[in-house]
Amino acid sequence: MQAYEFINNLIPPLKPTDKTKMALSWMEEIRTNMLPVVDKGEFKGFVSDDLIYTKNSPEAKISKMELLSPACFVYLDKHIYDVIKVSSEFDINMVAVVDREGKYLGVVTMEDAIGAFADTLSIQSHGAVLVLSMFMTDYSLFEIARIIESENAKILSSFISNDPLDDSKIKLTLKLDKTELRHIKATLERFGFKILDHYQEDNNISEEQERIDNLLRFLNI
Template sequence: MLAKDLISDVIPALRTSDTGMQTLNWMEAFRVSHLPIVNNKVFLGLVSDSDIYDAKNTEEPLGNYRLSLIKPYVYGHQHIYDVIEIASRLKLSLIPVLDSDGNYLGAITSHNLLHHFSDLIAAHTPGGILQIEVGVRDYSLSEIARIVEDCDSKILSLYLTQSPDGRQLYITIKLNRTDMLPIVRSFERYGYKIRAEYGAELHIDETAIRNYESLMKYLNV
């Protein structure tokens, strides 16, 4: 999933002749706190709402402002992970996208970014989520995939985080099934620690069912 495929088709590019008030109105309309200033496809920088609020006269054109312009951008061929990294690090509401010649192509909003990222991790696809724990040295993606596939299941998405001391890996797996009991038991047999399950079907063993039925019979006496 590349940056050029994430561009919003509604975000306007500002000109230096646009006023501060016009800029604020567009920011409010599109629910962003940054907008790009572009001159003949040349990206000049991002203007923020704080730049406008700091000015005394919002009717002045942007060209007359003393703007603290920042120039973050990604190229159209960069991956969505690069876009997320820059947006997160700089706390931006949108990211400009340039072509290989440096020409402005458009912008990616944080809303669009979240929407496409949710597709990337199969957030909208039905299924259960399992989080397991394993030592860094014991991590094997092929083994994890084999355990899941041996239970007639598929991995829809998978991502890793490390423990604070760096010794353990927390592996979050999105699966194509909600009945995860066979998979949980299989991971446990291989020595994996189960940290959490989400969206799993509720399992009640036969003993619990018999105890419940006995209680109901007793109450009906």
């Protein structure tokens, strides 16, 4: 799950000597709103269609543009989580990947990164999603797993975030291998765990739609 594994080779880098009209043509062809700029193997930042339209000079060179987010990059061996984190920090939909000497290798798009993120969370696996709220001091995945396994179910993946209803607590999202949650919920509540929400599969929903919906729930979108 390292960054270099998800480089999108369909997105070409621009050179400072390229003209903005060529950049717009490439963006239209590959259906993106920005492209990376690389000079002699060094990542310099991104240029967006908005910047080019504002400049309103199709013959201008990329070197005349004020590039976006020159620090929006990760090293090739960073985890895909780091790619998503950097993308969020810079509010940009692609992240450059460089080697340890700073040489540009390519970019990872957020579409590809989120797809990889979904796979790590077992989004495509059949099962239900359970959301718990607790103090961090009460968090023990071992204990929670023991309780869930006592109901003949297993945790496929887990995800921790801040509880939006209480800043002093965390929200634990669990993907389970069972679709029926009634007994599991009752057992967890008996042990004092607060259940914020749950999502059970609907067999009438297509697998693709199910994957998207579950991912959005995991990311709390």
